[in-house]
Amino acid sequence: MKTTLLFFFLSSIAFAQQSLEESYERGKLLYDDFCVRCHLPNGLGEYGLVPPLASADFLEDIKATVHSIKYGIHGPIIVNGVEYNGSMSPMGLDDDEVADVTNFIVNSWGNTSDVMIDEQYVKKVSELKL
Numbered sequence: 001m002k003t004t005l006l007f008f009f010l011s012s013i014a015f016a017q018q019s020l021e022e023s024y025e026r027g028k029l030l031y032d033d034f035c036v037r038c039h040l041p042n043g044l045g046e047y048g049l050v051p052p053l054a055s056a057d058f059l060e061d062i063k064a065t066v067h068s069i070k071y072g073i074h075g076p077i078i079v080n081g082v083e084y085n086g087s088m089s090p091m092g093l094d095d096d097e098v099a100d101v102t103n104f105i106v107n108s109w110g111n112t113s114d115v116m117i118d119e120q121y122v123k124k125v126s127e128l129k130l
């Protein structure tokens with residue numbers, strides 16, 4: 001009995017791990033298509049013009065991060081102590097794509113996250129007031 005429970009426990013971890021990896025891979029492709037020209041391959045953006053994603057304190061607020069990708073974001077905002085007063089238009093990604101690209105950026109360039117974002121979460125973000 002115990003062994004069976006342990007088996008299900010371990011396989012559910014393995015499954016979650018696998019789906020995060022798959023989401024990350026899809027997110028990487030989306031990043032290359034939609035984000036890389038501004039935020040650059042190293043995620044550093046351009047100082048004072050395009051905020052960084054690598055080691056960006058903004059990403060600690062996962063709701064605000066998802067919201068900015070889904071609906072766009074208009075300054076002024078402060079990222080790592082630097083003010084950005086620009087504008088990012090929404091790119092028209094579907095909710096599952098917003099989830100994938102978020103999973104990619106919060107787990108790249110040394111960023112790490114404990115939570116996996118899914119389509120349901122992105123849907124909910126539209127109802128949240130920031």
Ligand code: HEC
Nearest residue numbers: 034035038050051052056058073074075084085086087088
């Ligand atoms: C046309 C250039 C451009 C593109 C393309 C772009 N961004 Fe942005 N992004 C910006 C700018 C400029 C800001 C800051 C806007 C402001 O000042 O409020 C920003 C802000 C952000 C922020 C919040 C601040 C931060 O750096 O943590 C996130 C997260 C983000 N972008 C992610 C993305 C993702 C993911 C994509 C691709 C799906 C993307 N961006 C595509 C220019 C761009």
